[in-house]
Amino acid sequence: MKSRFIFVILISSLICPYSLSQTKNEKEQRIKISKFPEAVQNVIGDLPKNCKRLKFYKETDGDKKSYEVKFKYLKHYYSIEFSEDGLLEDVEVITKFNKIDDSIKHQIKAYYNQSFKKHKFIKIQKQYVYNSRLNTNTFINNTIKQPNTTSANYEIIAEVTTDKKRDIREFTFNSKGKFLSSRILNPTSYEHVLY
Numbered sequence: 001m002k003s004r005f006i007f008v009i010l011i012s013s014l015i016c017p018y019s020l021s022q023t024k025n026e027k028e029q030r031i032k033i034s035k036f037p038e039a040v041q042n043v044i045g046d047l048p049k050n051c052k053r054l055k056f057y058k059e060t061d062g063d064k065k066s067y068e069v070k071f072k073y074l075k076h077y078y079s080i081e082f083s084e085d086g087l088l089e090d091v092e093v094i095t096k097f098n099k100i101d102d103s104i105k106h107q108i109k110a111y112y113n114q115s116f117k118k119h120k121f122i123k124i125q126k127q128y129v130y131n132s133r134l135n136t137n138t139f140i141n142n143t144i145k146q147p148n149t150t151s152a153n154y155e156i157i158a159e160v161t162t163d164k165k166r167d168i169r170e171f172t173f174n175s176k177g178k179f180l181s182s183r184i185l186n187p188t189s190y191e192h193v194l195y
Contacts, residue, residue, distance in 0.1 A: 029057060039086040054069060055071070103177070
């Protein structure tokens with residue numbers, strides 16, 4: 001039993017610093033839709049006609065490259081991310097903490113209260129990870145037209161304070177409010193991730 005406990009502690013000490021030490025070094029470059037892969041252009045063409053403020057970006061985060069379209073639809077701000085190959089990755093929509101179900105809010109708050117001396121939420125998004133059982137267009141349209149019928153993760157950008165320092169991090173929680181991961185937000189990534 002004692003050896004099992006020591007093993008768990010050892011593995012935790014190896015995993016936890018890694019997950020917390022990851023840094024988000026995301027950079028966005030605004031581009032024209034014609035620079036997107038053709039398959040993505042077709043998907044964007046099928047968005048509802050009353051989408052407004054469409055903007056197109058190429059993103060890099062370390063070695064990862066992707067494409068993102070941002071827009072406003074029925075008073076909500078969305079972003080849809082595609083891989084470098086044009087495959088749908090996720091749909092995100094900005095939300096407010098008070099719009100999250102109480103049980104999920106309780107779990108998220110408990111995590112922050114246990115992990116940090118102080119915390120301040122800067123941006124909260126629901127993240128709908130692509131379910132490949134559905135056609136890409138169907139998944140996107142279902143998500144933006146009926147967002148409360150699909151299970152979502154939560155991405156939260158928060159300013160947090162520990163005993164040693166204060167920084168801004170991006171946190172991911174699952175649909176039940178359980179902590180999944182976090183990474184420190186590089187200052188060069190900070191401004192554009194707020195939309």
